[in-house]
Amino acid sequence: MKVITREALKTWLDRLAGETALFAPRSVDGIILYRPVTGSSEIVFDYARPKMSAKEVIFPSTDNIVSIEKQGKDVTLAEPPLERKQVIFGLRPCDAHGISVLDAVYIGREPVDASYARRREATTLVGLSCPQMWEGCFCTSMGGAPDDPSHVDVLLTAVVGGYTVNAVTEKGQAIIAGLELRELTGDPPRPTLGETVPVLPTERWPERFTDRYWDLLAERCIGCRVCTYVCPTCRCFDVRDEVAERRTSYARYDRLRCWDACTSPNYRVTAGGHNPRPTKGTRLRNRFFCKFYYMSQDYGATGCVGCGRCIEACPVNIDIVEMLHDVSKASAAVEVTA
Amino acid sequence: MSQSTGQVQEQIRAKAKELLEQRQVQCVIGYEMGSRGQVRPAFIYQADDVDRLVWNQGCTHNLTLYLHDKKKPAKKGEQPPRVAIVVKPCDSRDLNVLLAETQIERERVYVIGVTCEGILKGAGFGKQSEIRNPKSEIQDRCLRCNERVPVVYDVLIGEPPQIDIQDDFADVAKLEAMTPVERVAFWLKQYDRCIRCYACRQVCPGCYCNVCMFERDDSLWVGIATGVKEKEFFHLGRAYHLAARCVECNECERVCPMELPLSLLNRKLAKEVRELFQFRAGVEPVKAPLLTMLAEGEEPLI
Amino acid sequence: MTGNGHDPMRPYLGRLVGTRPLGTDIKLFQIELTEPAGQQHFSYYQPGQFAFVSALGVGEAPFGITSIPSQGLLEFGVAKLGSVTGALHSLEVGEMMGVRGPLGNWFPMDEIKGKNIVVLGGGIGGAPLRPVVNSILEHRNEYGYLTILWAARNPSLLVFTDEYETWQSAPDTELHLTVDRGDEPWKAAGRNEGLITQLLEKVAPSPQNAVTITCGPPIMIHFASLTLKKLGYSLDQMWTTLEARMHCGIGKCGRCNMGEKLVCADGPVFRQDQVAGFLESFL
Numbered sequence: 001m002k003v004i005t006r007e008a009l010k011t012w013l014d015r016l017a018g019e020t021a022l023f024a025p026r027s028v029d030g031i032i033l034y035r036p037v038t039g040s041s042e043i044v045f046d047y048a049r050p051k052m053s054a055k056e057v058i059f060p061s062t063d064n065i066v067s068i069e070k071q072g073k074d075v076t077l078a079e080p081p082l083e084r085k086q087v088i089f090g091l092r093p094c095d096a097h098g099i100s101v102l103d104a105v106y107i108g109r110e111p112v113d114a115s116y117a118r119r120r121e122a123t124t125l126v127g128l129s130c131p132q133m134w135e136g137c138f139c140t141s142m143g144g145a146p147d148d149p150s151h152v153d154v155l156l157t158a159v160v161g162g163y164t165v166n167a168v169t170e171k172g173q174a175i176i177a178g179l180e181l182r183e184l185t186g187d188p189p190r191p192t193l194g195e196t197v198p199v200l201p202t203e204r205w206p207e208r209f210t211d212r213y214w215d216l217l218a219e220r221c222i223g224c225r226v227c228t229y230v231c232p233t234c235r236c237f238d239v240r241d242e243v244a245e246r247r248t249s250y251a252r253y254d255r256l257r258c259w260d261a262c263t264s265p266n267y268r269v270t271a272g273g274h275n276p277r278p279t280k281g282t283r284l285r286n287r288f289f290c291k292f293y294y295m296s297q298d299y300g301a302t303g304c305v306g307c308g309r310c311i312e313a314c315p316v317n318i319d320i321v322e323m324l325h326d327v328s329k330a331s332a333a334v335e336v337t338a
Numbered sequence: 339m340s341q342s343t344g345q346v347q348e349q350i351r352a353k354a355k356e357l358l359e360q361r362q363v364q365c366v367i368g369y370e371m372g373s374r375g376q377v378r379p380a381f382i383y384q385a386d387d388v389d390r391l392v393w394n395q396g397c398t399h400n401l402t403l404y405l406h407d408k409k410k411p412a413k414k415g416e417q418p419p420r421v422a423i424v425v426k427p428c429d430s431r432d433l434n435v436l437l438a439e440t441q442i443e444r445e446r447v448y449v450i451g452v453t454c455e456g457i458l459k460g461a462g463f464g465k466q467s468e469i470r471n472p473k474s475e476i477q478d479r480c481l482r483c484n485e486r487v488p489v490v491y492d493v494l495i496g497e498p499p500q501i502d503i504q505d506d507f508a509d510v511a512k513l514e515a516m517t518p519v520e521r522v523a524f525w526l527k528q529y530d531r532c533i534r535c536y537a538c539r540q541v542c543p544g545c546y547c548n549v550c551m552f553e554r555d556d557s558l559w560v561g562i563a564t565g566v567k568e569k570e571f572f573h574l575g576r577a578y579h580l581a582a583r584c585v586e587c588n589e590c591e592r593v594c595p596m597e598l599p600l601s602l603l604n605r606k607l608a609k610e611v612r613e614l615f616q617f618r619a620g621v622e623p624v625k626a627p628l629l630t631m632l633a634e635g636e637e638p639l640i
Numbered sequence: 641m642t643g644n645g646h647d648p649m650r651p652y653l654g655r656l657v658g659t660r661p662l663g664t665d666i667k668l669f670q671i672e673l674t675e676p677a678g679q680q681h682f683s684y685y686q687p688g689q690f691a692f693v694s695a696l697g698v699g700e701a702p703f704g705i706t707s708i709p710s711q712g713l714l715e716f717g718v719a720k721l722g723s724v725t726g727a728l729h730s731l732e733v734g735e736m737m738g739v740r741g742p743l744g745n746w747f748p749m750d751e752i753k754g755k756n757i758v759v760l761g762g763g764i765g766g767a768p769l770r771p772v773v774n775s776i777l778e779h780r781n782e783y784g785y786l787t788i789l790w791a792a793r794n795p796s797l798l799v800f801t802d803e804y805e806t807w808q809s810a811p812d813t814e815l816h817l818t819v820d821r822g823d824e825p826w827k828a829a830g831r832n833e834g835l836i837t838q839l840l841e842k843v844a845p846s847p848q849n850a851v852t853i854t855c856g857p858p859i860m861i862h863f864a865s866l867t868l869k870k871l872g873y874s875l876d877q878m879w880t881t882l883e884a885r886m887h888c889g890i891g892k893c894g895r896c897n898m899g900e901k902l903v904c905a906d907g908p909v910f911r912q913d914q915v916a917g918f919l920e921s922f923l
Contacts, residue, residue: 065649065650066650066651068697068738070696070697073734073735073736075653075696077651077738080647105892106892109891111648111890113648113649113890113892114646114647114650115647209919236893236894237887237888237892237893237894238887238893239699239700239893240699241696241697241698241699255649255700260887262894262895267895268884270883270884271701271721271722271724271725274858276884276921276922286897286920289899289919290897293900294897294899294900298897298900298905
């Protein structure tokens with residue numbers, strides 16, 4: 001295995017911070033988040049999972065699609081900005097998996113979303129393995145692992161004295177070029193695994209659609225957006241033109257794309273006032289079916305990476321693992337009686 | 339679990355069973371044990387299920403929120419359901435607010451009032467937050483609470499603890515000690531972390547507008563961007579809309595994923611309201627003085 | 641990146657070159673695209689496709705394209721209902737607008753050649769059906785008998801009244817109108833009053849070698865299909881176009897799904913046997 005010392009790693013990160021927009025886990029008033037850092041001294045190296053996923057680095061919570069400039073009667077649309085090269089360091093494998101799921105939505109299915117694609121192309125993912133699975137984690141049940149290199153460009157795993165460096169892609173090879181790495185025998189330690197969660201196969205989810213379970217589960221839902229916003233794979237958005245600047249004969253409007261959530265009560269309300277998802281049950285059902293059925297049908301990717309953030313964040317203990325257990329049990333019961 | 343807590347739990351279950359068996363209510367809103375050692379809201383419809391109900395120092399949720407879901411009948415032409423609800427003293431004040439604002443009908447709600455010894459930090463969330471907040475500590479809002487008996491109830495369960503606490507608004511004093519410049523800097527730093535998830539608004543029983551004025555499709559009052567300016571407007575606006583209506587249950591602060599000190603906003607305004615109007619939300623089922631219309635011939639205060 | 645490098649979320653600029661009222665609070669908009677890329681993109685589109693029309697600075701919303709390419713101008717029928725449509729209605733001729741598209745799938749105009757066609761349009765739902773009728777009339781001898789049933793809540797909401805004469809006078813074509821409630825002149829002339837389903841039962845076009853194309857409020861689509869079934873039509877003879885709140889129109893924002901079907905990307909045109917299999921009701 002190739003190993004980098006902690007000191008050499010910090011030197012490298014300081015260099016990256018100067019050359020690119022470097023994002024890494026940082027403490028923001030005590031909360032660990034993937035945030036821009038100006039140097040390695042701001043980076044937290046020992047953490048479980050950042051409170052939010054890394055999706056906001058490529059899919060920001062507010063994104064300017066295009067600026068519309070009006071000068072008198074003339075209208076021009078501004079050219080998109082050039083994307084600065086960015087690096088996400090310390091990316092947990094589940095969060096990298098989440099980015100792959102967003103890739104499947106925004107790039108994998110035509111038409112390609114241009115601003116997402118631009119930003120994605122400019123981003124290099126440097127992952128950091130988890131030494132263990134944390135409370136609420138079930139990545140191994142969702143096709144991942146705490147040390148899964150599948151979705152990153154480079155994967156670091158902590159060993160005594162430093163980290164192993166595993167360049168997985170060409171982008172990864174390029175970013176570690178010139179780094180001082182020692183060749184050591186052996187392999188990095190495997191992480192301690194956690195619980196396994198039964199996940200109903202995709203094609204069996206429609207059987208559960210009309211269950212009363214969803215209404216009962218959603219009774220305690222408060223209709224906030226915390227689960228959606230902390231999730232690495234949730235990607236619904238709203239589009240709105242808003243005034244950015246206004247003078248006598250000149251105005252600039254930004255066409256903004258902002259995060260939205262299907263759990264929000266007015267999510268599907270039409271201009272005429274009709275709401276096809278009028279109950280919390282129909283909305284929560286949509287959330288889970290989107291993750292475990294719709295997304296695989298529409299984009300070939302499951303909308304859950306087993307990070308467990310929604311479990312920690314939900315104020316009323318709507319526990320996705322508990323739900324998966326319940327759904328599997330319900331389907332097994334049907335099998336027995338059939 | 340102290341013996342008195344166990345007894346309270348048994349009495350809640352017994353009352354719920356009685357109400358459901360006698361069809362006095364269609365639903366009992368209470369607390370149950372969820373996954374990972376968490377307490378969560380429970381909706382009991384069958385007398386056989388009452389053993390799901392629990393009472394302990396993890397019962398942090400303000401269940402009056404769910405009365406908004408029970409305002410409409412299940413089917414058209416039917417009456418709205420009659421429900422029973424378990425309330426702590428702070429939650430019970432929200433009952434008075436909702437009654438005064440004609441959001442609930444007194445006859446449709448059977449109030450199971452429970453005396454309260456205080457709720458633990460970390461309640462409502464799982465083990466992750468235990469690391470931050472050791473489970474043996476009582477929440478700050480309880481440490482300043484002198485009302486341990488609900489202000490409205492149909493049955494009262496539990497023995498109130500013998501305490502004598504004066505709320506001196508020490509939490510707000512820290513804020514007031516800052517210069518205006520420091521205070522703005524403090525709040526803008528907090529709002530920067532906000533992700534506009536609206537959990538604070540959604541968990542609040544006092545926020546029940548069908549379309550929140552800060553979330554309009556036409557961005558009339560504020561845009562949808564997650565900029566600091568927008569978030570400042572939302573939080574300040576919401577706090578003002580709750581002035582003299584907020585019962586200081588602190589759920590907004592508990593549910594915030596970014597741990598914004600939201601209660602400070604509401605507490606600051608609550609202090610102003612106490613001083614200006616000698617009024618505290620929810621002590622009685624009367625409208626907030628800021629909402630009261632002046633009768634003909636009445637002069638405004640200023 | 642897409643082949644032509646175009647950002648599908650970026651609107652093409654166009655000039656509003658004409659408007660005319662289609663009904664109470666309903667306007668027809670005629671747009672001339674001003675960018676070569678936009679002109680190229682919209683040089684060809686099919687009946688049933690839609691586009692996002694921008695009131696630049698206010699927002700954009702999806703509308704069925706109501707013109708056919710041979711008309712030269714891009715046309716949309718817009719009912720004033722909310723902030724975006726309100727802003728569109730306030731635009732003056734000569735002002736710039738934005739258009740994104742053409743989006744979605746289309747009515748199977750080739751597949752239905754040689755068949756008898758029954759077109760059922762309710763209210764503003766007539767706008768996406770107008771290009772179906774005009775397409776058929778443009779290639780009249782390639783299609784069978786055409787029966788058009790056109791309905792609205794009242795006479796002032798019947799759209800494209802100025803084209804009824806052309807439709808009626810085409811060979812092998814009949815047009816029937818009905819309103820829920822007529823005004824004085826309507827009643828005095830003894831014209832049809834009642835729902836489109838009642839009119840449909842009265843006209844009773846034969847299901848033999850026929851297809852139906854329905855557009856209108858969801859509840860109308862639902863009841864029309866029940867009546868068509870009564871008349872002997874099978875679900876695979878019934879085509880419709882569905883509506884859902886949309887924000888991107890390109891299958892990304894997740895809003896318009898009905899179950900796993902994305903109305904913008906898998907539709908908006910669907911056959912009723914498909915719709916019957918939807919996990920989520922379209923109602």
